[in-house]
Amino acid sequence: MYCKLALAAIAAMSMGANAMVVTNPTSTTRASIKRDIKTPDPVPVAGQEAAVELMKTGRMYRYNVANAESSVVSQCEKDVADYTGHKYCVALNSCGSALMLMLKCTGLEYGDKVISNAFTFGAVPSAIEHAGGKAVYVESDYNHVMDVPDLEKKLEANPDCKHVLVSHMRGKVGDMDAILEACKKHDAILLEDCAHSLGVEWQGKHTGHVGKVCGISSQSYKMINSGEGGFLLTDDPDVAARCAVYAGAYEGLASKHMTVPGPEHFGDLPKELPNYSLRMSALAASIIKPQLLSLDERIEKYNRRYNALTAKLEERVGEHMSIPVNTPGVTQPVHDSIQFNLGKHFTEEMIQEFLDECAAHGLPVELFGHKSNARNFVNWGFAPADDPLPMTGEMLSRACDCRMPLMWDDKDFDDMAEVLSEAIESVVAKNA
DSSP: OHHHHHHHHHHHHTTOSSOOOOSOTTOOOOOOOOSOTTOOOOOOHHHHHHHHHHHHHTOOSTTOSSSGGGOHHHHHHHHHHHHHTOSEEEEESOHHHHHHHHHHHTTOOTTOEEEEESSSOTHHHHHHHHTTOEEEEEOBOTTSSBOHHHHHHHHHHOTTOOEEEEEOGGGOOOOHHHHHHHHHHTTOEEEEEOTTOTTOEETTEETTSSSSEEEEEOSTTSSSOSSSOEEEEESOHHHHHHHHHHHTOOTTGGGGOSSSOOGGGTTTHHHHSOOOOOBOOHHHHHHHGGGGGGHHHHHHHHHHHHHHHHHHHHHHHGGGEEOOOOOTTEEEOOOSEEEEEEOTTOOHHHHHHHHHHHHHTTOOOEETTSTTOTTSGGGOTTSOOSSOOHHHHHHHTTEEEEEOOTTSOHHHHHHHHHHHHHHHHHHHHHTO
16 A cells, blocks of 8 residues: 555656646646746847847947848838738837827827727727727627627717727637728728737738738737837828828938838928837847747647647536637637636636636636726726626626746646636536
């Protein structure tokens, strides 16, 4: 008997320091995780070296170069535009700046209404407020995307609204064909927030081509990481010219860009528009540039792990949860995190018990509808909803969110599946 116990102890220790996973369902030992859920993607060595070399020269201001071709920011803009398939690209200090500028560059005036998702990050209504607009929110469904019937309803109720800003929150893309059709019907300009959808394709093209303008992000928890940063992308030359000037291309500095239109589109804009100094630094661009080379490889890795994780969850606890389904038309998803909705039989108390169970076993899971979550529209006191949003509120009350750090090992995601499944099973058993 003592020999068997010793062998069992040795076997348990050999499973590694990061987690212990139970293979015997009758055992009381629970899986746990000891990895940092907020581990960001590291900067490649090439990016580190480029940043150091740049700092040696001191030329971190994007326009402190002889010409556009020698600017690392201009080179980075070209690489981003080539990847997404857009004609014009302007690098900025954040995606929030890109969203604000796309509104101003497409004619938003102070007090104008902007229709957007009720489920998104607080930076989106913040950008609307920053641009001088007033947000009008559209319901989001259990697949975490814009509800098209409610979009039609809001456009009908707000005939003076000429901007629709659709946010692809957590890379989830709604029915863009139907959304575009609704915008055309009501003579509204469609814009896309692609902060979370770098690499995601709709009908075989990168997201951001259905709308007139889009913005992507290089904030640390996105597919490219420069700490902070963003890009405005468009095929419209007038929008691109205005954006470059607003961002800080004063006097004749637009000539030091490779992905903006010719001088005929700038005219007197440097004298007519304010300079908001929203430029991306050369340091950020030097860090981003090499990351673009590995995007497709990292997307494949994220998606493979996501598919394996969701298959395990659906098989084991699928009756207690639902996982958002990609909209038909999404030809390439990017799953760098997992979202799921706890079943409607979960009470508010049970949901909190589930979150506590996960946290106790090393896995912080966020509830989108939590009273402190910046993705919960009730927390946007600076841009409150005028109308009730019952569909979104119900969804958020049981919608959970968990990052899938690239630097974790495949085994860690087996452990994640165990922790999530065991937490659900424990709560269900406790409340049977």
